[in-house]
Amino acid sequence: MIKMEGVTKSFGSNHVLKGLDLEIARGTSMVIIGGSGTGKSIALKCILGLVTPDAGRITVAGGTSDRDAFLARFGMLFQGGALFDSLPVWQNVAFRLLRGSLAKPRAEAREIAIHKLRRVGLGADVADRFPSELSGGMQKRVGLARAIAADPEIIFFDEPTTGLDPIMAGVINALIREIVTEMGATAMTITHDMTSVRAIADNVAMLHDGVIQWSGPVADIDHSGNAHLDQFIHGRAEGPIQPLR
Amino acid sequence: MTILAAIGRSVLALLASVGRVFIFAVQALSHVVRPPFYHKELAAALLNIGWLSLPVVGLTAIFTGGALALQIYAGGARFNAEAVVPQIVAIGMVRELGPVLVGLMIAARVTSSIAAEIATMKVTEQIDALITLSTHPMKYLTVPRVLAALISVPVLVAVGDIIGVFGGYAVATGTLGFNPAAYIKNTVDFLEPLDIISSLTKGAVFGFAAALIGCYFGMHSGRGAMGVGAATKGSVEAAAMVILAANFVLTGVFFTL
Numbered sequence: 001m002i003k004m005e006g007v008t009k010s011f012g013s014n015h016v017l018k019g020l021d022l023e024i025a026r027g028t029s030m031v032i033i034g035g036s037g038t039g040k041s042i043a044l045k046c047i048l049g050l051v052t053p054d055a056g057r058i059t060v061a062g063g064t065s066d067r068d069a070f071l072a073r074f075g076m077l078f079q080g081g082a083l084f085d086s087l088p089v090w091q092n093v094a095f096r097l098l099r100g101s102l103a104k105p106r107a108e109a110r111e112i113a114i115h116k117l118r119r120v121g122l123g124a125d126v127a128d129r130f131p132s133e134l135s136g137g138m139q140k141r142v143g144l145a146r147a148i149a150a151d152p153e154i155i156f157f158d159e160p161t162t163g164l165d166p167i168m169a170g171v172i173n174a175l176i177r178e179i180v181t182e183m184g185a186t187a188m189t190i191t192h193d194m195t196s197v198r199a200i201a202d203n204v205a206m207l208h209d210g211v212i213q214w215s216g217p218v219a220d221i222d223h224s225g226n227a228h229l230d231q232f233i234h235g236r237a238e239g240p241i242q243p244l245r
Numbered sequence: 246m247t248i249l250a251a252i253g254r255s256v257l258a259l260l261a262s263v264g265r266v267f268i269f270a271v272q273a274l275s276h277v278v279r280p281p282f283y284h285k286e287l288a289a290a291l292l293n294i295g296w297l298s299l300p301v302v303g304l305t306a307i308f309t310g311g312a313l314a315l316q317i318y319a320g321g322a323r324f325n326a327e328a329v330v331p332q333i334v335a336i337g338m339v340r341e342l343g344p345v346l347v348g349l350m351i352a353a354r355v356t357s358s359i360a361a362e363i364a365t366m367k368v369t370e371q372i373d374a375l376i377t378l379s380t381h382p383m384k385y386l387t388v389p390r391v392l393a394a395l396i397s398v399p400v401l402v403a404v405g406d407i408i409g410v411f412g413g414y415a416v417a418t419g420t421l422g423f424n425p426a427a428y429i430k431n432t433v434d435f436l437e438p439l440d441i442i443s444s445l446t447k448g449a450v451f452g453f454a455a456a457l458i459g460c461y462f463g464m465h466s467g468r469g470a471m472g473v474g475a476a477t478k479g480s481v482e483a484a485a486m487v488i489l490a491a492n493f494v495l496t497g498v499f500f501t502l
């Protein structure tokens with residue numbers, strides 16, 4: 001479905017991606033793990049074309065050259081939520097349904113928005129509030145509702161459970177799993193939370209030092225024999241990944 | 246040698262940024278005529294840029310018109326030409342001070358807020374989010390603001406001109422002993438259509454430049470709060486410079502007509 005080959009990206013002397021190879025099959029859930037600042041968010045942005053890679057190839061199956069049609073197949077939850085603070089919550093969620101090729105009547109769009117908000121554990125009462133009036137975790141969930149509002153074929157979640165309580169994190173993990181298994185969507189999730197990894201993933205890829213150090217089915221992560229992955233999932237300070245102190 | 250090199254570098258950098266703003270302007274204009282059009286965003290921008298700027302514009306104009314009348318009276322009195330107050334206030338306000346002061350107030354009020362708003366959107370990934378939601382930031386953010394400024398700033402300039410002339414009238418008839426009816430007659434008889442055309446043309450150019458520069462600096466903001474601050478500061482500086490330079494050029498052009 002999505003294939004990245006030898007993708008590189010540098011910001012000045014900061015070489016973030018150094019030849020990333022990654023493949024995600026249709027209808028599967030890929031989770032990317034890796035230390036902070038290793039370029040996970042940048043990798044997602046490269047696929048969406050928000051960041052132009054310096055080199056490498058990215059192909060998305062069934063791709064068209066029309067950018068609007070291409071983007072209409074995607075949903076994206078940004079790490080920081082990226083809600084439009086000039087619009088009330090429901091218009092954020094229904095943004096795509098209020099204009100452009102997927103436009104629906106206003107009442108119907110609102111209906112869908114409220115339904116999606118309920119799926120991320122938010123009541124109808126938040127629909128008319130503004131993003132700045134919500135807590136961080138609520139904003140995150142509104143971002144999630146916006147990402148899934150138009151039932152996209154491919155969904156990217158950048159740290160969907162960061163800042164949520166364990167129960168809500170469980171709800172969101174179940175939701176992401178459900179979107180993949182029931183609606184057949186292809187999902188790519190970034191997370192630091194090993195509980196989420198086990199709940200969401202079909203496959204896991206570990207990014208470190210600009211390349212994928214290990215990738216494989218989630219069932220294999222506990223006996224991968226990969227020192228990077230072992231250190232990461234057990235949260236050890238000692239190992240091949242050197243934290244700066 | 247190093248001084249020359251430094252001057253050369255900054256001139257080149259300036260020319261490069263002028264070129265980038267020019268390309269940005271061409272892109273913005275090309276999006277004006279291509280759908281989709283965001284009417285609600287245009288209406289909101291008209292309200293913000295046009296209607297809500299009225300108090301600032303009115304106050305600026307009335308004080309300036311009043312002060313102008315006093316200065317012209319004081320200056321004119323040195324060679325027994327106090328009677329020219331209505332004519333010089335009219336021409337000074339309409340041809341020069343009205344458009345320039347309104348333009349600078351728009352740079353202070355509108356350019357800064359556009360730049361800060363769009364820069365914040367950029368820094369918080371809202372611009373990226375717009376793109377992933379198949380909405381072109383140029384169409385959704387830039388076009389409504391630039392169009393709104395292009396439409397409403399000439400109107401603001403017209404209002405400023407009228408209020409400024411009224412400020413002169415109030416001071417002249419109130420404290421300088423001018424006859425009200427004669428003052429108005431002198432003003433109206435003296436102004437020519439070209440004066441008003443030049444005033445409104447300047448307004449349109451300044452409004453376009455002010456909004457465009459705000460959008461440009463916002464879209465090209467650096468990261469973080471520092472980036473937003475730098476974008477806002479840079480936009481107001483650039484807009485004020487462009488307005489004053491354009492004023493000089495336009496005055497020259499209308500001078501030869």
Ligand SMILES: Nc1ncnc2c1ncn2[C@@H]1O[C@H](COP(=O)(O)OP(=O)(O)OP(=O)(O)O)[C@@H](O)[C@H]1O
Pocket residue numbers: 011014016035036037038039040041042043079
């Ligand atoms: N626009 C940019 N300009 C310069 N450097 C950038 C930019 N965006 C990201 N970077 C750098 O790229 C690197 C990777 O950033 P990225 O946001 O992808 O990290 P991440 O893996 O998502 O980390 P985290 O888990 O903390 O979110 C970082 O070192 C960051 O400083």
Ligand SMILES: [Mg+2]
Pocket residue numbers: 040041042079158
């Ligand atoms: Mg990230």
